[in-house]
Amino acid sequence: MRILSGVQSSGKLHIGNYYGALRQFVQLQDEGESYYFIANYHSLTSLRDPKVSLEMTRDAAVAYLALGLDPKKAILFRQSDVREVLELYWILGTVTPLANLERATSYKDKIAKGISPDFGLFAYPVLMAADILLYSADIVPVGKDQVQHIEFARDWAVKFNAQYVPGYDPADPEGKERGHTPGIIKLPAARLQESTAVVPGIDGQKMSKSYGNTIDLFGDEKEIKKRIMSIKTDSTPVDAPKPVPQQPPSTPGLVSDAPLYDLLKLMLPEAEFRDVDASWKAGGKGYGEYKKKLLEAYHATFGPARQRYAELVADPAGVESILQDGANRARQEATRLMEQVRRAVGIP
Ligand code: ADP
Numbered sequence: 001m002r003i004l005s006g007v008q009s010s011g012k013l014h015i016g017n018y019y020g021a022l023r024q025f026v027q028l029q030d031e032g033e034s035y036y037f038i039a040n041y042h043s044l045t046s047l048r049d050p051k052v053s054l055e056m057t058r059d060a061a062v063a064y065l066a067l068g069l070d071p072k073k074a075i076l077f078r079q080s081d082v083r084e085v086l087e088l089y090w091i092l093g094t095v096t097p098l099a100n101l102e103r104a105t106s107y108k109d110k111i112a113k114g115i116s117p118d119f120g121l122f123a124y125p126v127l128m129a130a131d132i133l134l135y136s137a138d139i140v141p142v143g144k145d146q147v148q149h150i151e152f153a154r155d156w157a158v159k160f161n162a163q164y165v166p167g168y169d170p171a172d173p174e175g176k177e178r179g180h181t182p183g184i185i186k187l188p189a190a191r192l193q194e195s196t197a198v199v200p201g202i203d204g205q206k207m208s209k210s211y212g213n214t215i216d217l218f219g220d221e222k223e224i225k226k227r228i229m230s231i232k233t234d235s236t237p238v239d240a241p242k243p244v245p246q247q248p249p250s251t252p253g254l255v256s257d258a259p260l261y262d263l264l265k266l267m268l269p270e271a272e273f274r275d276v277d278a279s280w281k282a283g284g285k286g287y288g289e290y291k292k293k294l295l296e297a298y299h300a301t302f303g304p305a306r307q308r309y310a311e312l313v314a315d316p317a318g319v320e321s322i323l324q325d326g327a328n329r330a331r332q333e334a335t336r337l338m339e340q341v342r343r344a345v346g347i348p
């Protein structure tokens, strides 16, 4: 089973990103042959500063490695290191119905937000399909917002095969029955990431870099401490039992009305959280004490990754060599597929 996913890096990673996405990616490397790439061509649809683009790409690679992506198990590479993806993107574009792109939700969402669309944004799903199909991926783990893109990739793979592979039957894509030919392009399936609860930020809203309420994964130690110490709490006296979060939260717009409690629950080992939970409900401890506990939990959870992050940042040549190695392995797959694709369409 081949697992593939792309990550766009669009800013400093926070613990919401970790629990909501990165953790699952890292776990999946033990389930099959995995390909992870940094979608730096895709990022050009939103980043226009070359220095920032380069830096973000490097940072995403370092973050993944620091969080446990093991280059011996998974193939980690930059999208742009395998240029064949652009060739497949063009060829797929010739079988992509315009109507599909017009109803792409990602595109419609961006327009609704007032972003003035360019061709790159419009064509984004075609490049994404090329990313997936180029490496004959079976499974693509993604969040809900990306599922439509995987369905497109599947549909266009069928279109390509039906157009260019004599004897291909869409009802039998692997050509198992007599007289049928298997497709050249393999059909992928989305794997919806089990939805982790939304991680609250320090103000109780969804943790998001756009709200300035994050606890970053690799940020400055003092800043992390400051953020944790300023988690929003109420004025319950030290001796009194503390209110536990209501579900749904009593204040509209919040994902948690006791973010300190929810973050402790997320980061503490189960047995330790049980003690915290008991004392929280009994009273006798102030919020300051719980914040210290959370800071400890943060360092216990992310300390090793932060250490690796610092080491990797100090070793750009080592990181580059991991990425090059990943690209070489990915390119072998890409070359194999593109030879068949070119032959099928009549490109010498
Ligand atoms: P941000 O909201 O900070 O811009 P992104 O939209 O870049 O984060 O999200 C990247 C990934 O992290 C997505 O898969 C998203 O589902 C996950 N994610 C982001 N914030 C949270 C959160 N607060 N709780 C759970 N998952 C999150």
Ligand code: TRP
Residues within 6 Å of the ligand: 004, 005, 006, 007, 008, 039, 042, 127, 128, 131, 132, 140, 141, 142, 146
């Ligand atoms: N569009 C994806 C996102 O924003 C990133 C991505 C690009 C991707 N190419 C991909 C994800 C291929 C899975 C497979 O999250």
